[in-house]
Amino acid sequence: MFAALSEKHEHKKVLPDLEGAENGVVMRFAPNPSGPLHIGHARAAALNDAYIKQYGGRYILRIEDTDPKRIDPEAYEMVVEDLRWLGLAITDTVTQSDRLHLYYVLCTQLIEKGGAYVCTCDNEVFKELKNKKTACPCREQSVETNLVLWDKMLTHGFKEGEASVRIKTDLLHPDPAMRDFPAFRILDAPAHPKVIAHVYPLMNFSVVADDHLLGVTHVIRGKDHIANTRRQRYIYDHFGWKVPVYRHYGRMGIEGVVLSTSQMRMGINDKTYTGWDDIRLGTLRALARRGISPEAVKNAMLAIGIGDTDISFSWDNLYAENKKIVDPTANRYFFVPDPVTAQIEGAEPHTAHALLHPSDAARGTRTLEFTGTVLLPKSEVSPEVTMLRLKDLFNVKISWNGDTPTFTYAGDSLADARAAKAHIVQWLPAQATVGCTIKTQEGDMSGACEPAVRSELGKVIQFERVGFVKIDAVSDSGVIAYYTHK
RNA sequence: GCUGCUAUAGUGUAGUCCGGCCAAUCAUGCGGGCCUUUCACGCCCGCGACUGGGGUUCGAAUCCCCAUAGCAGCACCA
Known part of the structure; x- marks a missing residue:
């Protein structure tokens, strides 16, 4: 009885129900390993975490390191540390650079199905054709030709920029972003810290492949991915796979701290900042250093929720959450x-x-x-x-x-x-x-x-x-x- | 420009799908008070919002249209 009374004071924030989640969910947090996690990441990480705790299921950490130019080798470890600090119920961890062979196999299958083709057009030329809703010559190639060219890509027969794999979509689609978007590209000197490769998947392909392979049922991410979701649907349709349930939350403006990875790195290099945990930065490690508890971060993020409206993050609200946690314990x-x-x-x-x-x-x-x-x-x-x-x-x-x-x-x-x-x-x-x-x-x-x-x-x-x-x-x-x- | 999304108090959020119980919830913030050997915590009181304009309806925060504003995407980034 007393327990019931005190629980009433908890004000547990209830997130809106997820469609089709009754029997459990598989969700993922998919950061790019370019630096430590910041408050923006915490929103996605905490929201997914809360739903997994609500419905039960698996929480996959997927390191999306398919762009060698945007990798900080130290970030692999930092991301894991930051998530451990946040206290998430991660059940599985995968790294995309370990899985290139899977993407290659699926690409071959997609070409065989006629859902993708190897494009050898100049990028600028393709862009012009795309804007005119016109097919490039490569689009009409036979499956056999595409398979030969795809093999040539994999065996270093092309140099960077000379060939790419494109998904067949709808060239008449009113949104130019949807028209035959690329799925694989060639990088000559990638200097990837974990893998030696020449052909890399683009995000839209590797994401669909992994979401399907890993059995992801629900995806919560920022609305900057809305167009990607629409693009990815074409790949699902080509394969005949079941599409996950998506929710896209709005943009979160954060004032008072530095969030841009490149800006942070520059400042650390020139000694403007003492490190990734400099309190003028918006990283989770900076919050930790200042005495903000991970529970407060999570609570603040859940209070914000998954609305698609753009919002401005309130430090006051975060501090209030933190004070609730810290006041009873602080000497x-x-x-x-x-x-x-x-x-x-x-x-x-x-x-x-x-x-x-x-x-x-x-x-x-x-x-x-x-x-x-x-x-x-x-x-x-x-x-x-x-x-x-x-x-x-x-x-x-x-x-x-x-x-x-x-x-x-x-x-x-x-x-x-x-x-x-x-x-x-x-x-x-x-x-x-x-x-x-x-x-x-x-x-x-x-x-x-x-x-x-x-x-x-x-x-x-x-x-x-x-x-x-x-x-x-x-x-x-x-x-x-x-x-x-x- | 094209494609799409959104619009509730200083901030965040509930309500919007299925119009009436909403003179609009909760938190935070701010103001005042009580308590207190902290300007903390707790408690009490107060402040403060349905973007604008039309329409439908007996009735609109909720449905429709227009306007305005903001945002996202239109990369061989994620």
Whole structure:
């Protein structure tokens, strides 16, 4: 009964039903290994994942590396790492460069069926004919001729650009993008990191081949693939294969971070960025470094859903999701930005015990030894301020002689501080601090924090009154933290 | 230009297929309050939208037409 009540608060986002998914689904995430995954990828990855969890089935990671020019050899590993971080239920992994022989066999079959032909026209010439809805001479070749030419392609009888395989579609189709699109091309010096080949499939062919071979039932991807879906249908029809169910979601605009792989790589090379996880980038590893949890990313993506409207991604919404996850677990500590030293007159030494978490006393406390001098945030100490409450310690009166403050002990009563509307501020014992720099997308914030923060390496904590941060590095010279969000 | 898709508050989203229960849901954001030894969390209150114009209908966010805006594709990229 109580469980039912608490589940009501979960607000589980329900995605629209998928047609024909009742008996389970086979879906795939198919990135190009050109760099690490970014937030845009996370949408496709998370949406597919959610449906597979909803209906049951298999989740195939398919690395689409059929364009040697767009491969970063390190990306194979990065993609897998990023998906592992996201926590997806991947059941199978295939790499297209391992499967070229399968595509070749299917191409031969398609030529035999009369569904494809080898075109030796100049690319520009073909384009002109296509725009005039006119067949190129190669289209009328016999199956036998096509098979001979196809064999010639595979045996290096052509150079790059001299021949390609085209799918027979409808030359009168109103959309020129549909007319006899290419399925295989020749690359002379591809320098592919995983395979030696001369003939490479184009995306539309290899995708159909693999979706069919792997039994993919449902495809969710961006609407930039709508035209590809229509093209791919021609291949399905030639083979007589069953077409998967498609959903195409709209474009997602993301502001504030760099997403373009080439731009990121350039910036890393010229030291503008520290690496793929530089927090100014939109990669998943950058989010991870900042303390965004994978669950928050997934939840934010599911909340966006599969609508075909173009949307703008909201960092606020992602931060809200993350805070729900991080707030209950993050320990609290003091960080004093831009510290000023304050010697407190008239106060006895005192040990303060501050809760590690305000709503979970069982977690314990940290101890701060007051011996006379403290560090305070400079922004809290200005001539119009005459009283402060040092959190978990006592009240301090400030008297001003011009610009020079004098700090005097003013009692332990919290009620007094409230009555005086004094700010309750974080502080540090001057004799027990470590230097701390908080890195934000806008720049660094330096100050000092409790020495105990050093035990939170790799964790997200909350600096009280400052915000959530992830402890990135701990050394003799101090602590480096990354700002997560408020 | 051609082909196609879309249009609900600052942002995301539900409702649109099968018109009335929608003076429009939920989240986030913002404003105010309560709680509180954090400007966090929690709780309460409030703000804020059906792109525009026609039409059909007793009745339209929902159906039709036009306009406008945005987006995608028109590669031997994925």
